[in-house]
Ligand SMILES: [Zn+2]
């Protein structure tokens with residue numbers, strides 16, 4: 542069959558575009574089974590059925606089209622938009638993910654030179670930007686599970702690829718969360734496998750810097766993960782309390798205000814140890830962090846998170862005080878100033894939070910009393926007028 546031409550559609554292909562708009566997966570499935578329906582046919586603007594489904598935010602339809610061999614990297618659109626770009630514009634993270642998982646190229650640009658991540662950022666779809674910037678396919682990791690060249694054994698035992706990939710794909714860079722991910726997997730939670738993973742992360746970091754389309758963001762992320770895994774390994778080797786001890790060190794707040802000094806210093810040190818001093822991203826990070834006194838905002842973790850995931854601090858979601866997971870809802874019932882994703886995280890934090898909880902409660906009550914007084918004065922003022 543010759544390559545599809547723009548707007549050259551059979552009657553059934555026209556019908557396919559209609560049922561995609563309507564979201565009728567069953568009917569689309571039937572049409573895709575017909576001989577004269579090409580899954581990569583193009584409408585008059587050069588859009589494929591997959592591009593339409595992605596733009597309309599229809600995940601089931603996208604899945605169906607991919608199963609039928611839709612080309613995720615088709616680049617015939619009149620303005621050079623790809624299916625990944627349409628997914629990013631739709632704001633649907635699951636579809637963005639699906640396109641990436643199907644092999645969508647992230648560095649292709651449209652006719653005005655924008656990548657999918659840049660387009661998504663332009664229209665304010667920051668969650669999609671996060672997904673794109675942090676994507677690292679399992680296949681790229683699996684490369685290290687095969688012995689290369691003269692190697693007798695692969696750098697990464699294949700049983701570690703799954704748990705390591707889970708850590709890589711997490712958009713939550715909070716080191717506590719990462720240690721917990723390590724801890725929950727017995728295969729990973731030992732010094733030797735951790736050292737192997739750490740070395741693979743550094744190799745990928747190097748590759749991200751040295752490849753033609755340099756990806757400093759991903760390089761920094763890989764380096765940071767490598768640092769956290771290295772820290773896990775050294776706690777397992779040197780400390781009796783192992784990973785629990787590391788979690789406690791990372792959470793322990795200073796007496797004055799509960800600020801986790803060790804964690805802040807650790808994150809700063811990781812950034813400083815990034816091996817490619819010329820990287821623009823490194824210089825940006827150092828410039829943002831260096832002038833900040835420890836304990837003040839922004840924290841090194843928030844600066845790093847913003848640089849890597851594109852997440853901005855003023856987002857309306859609440860983050861767990863312990864592990865940094867998004868969507869935390871359980872507030873400490875005494876001080877009501879800290880918030881957790883669940884009881885486990887609250888319990889983990891209590892050994893240090895209990896030292897400042899009362900103080901925070903008093904501060905909050907004082908602030909509330911002052912606010913009430915102010916409101917009263919204002920309303921009195923109004924009656925006098
Ligand atoms: Zn949590």
Ligand SMILES: [Zn+2]
Nearest residue numbers: 873875876898
């Ligand atoms: Zn409290």
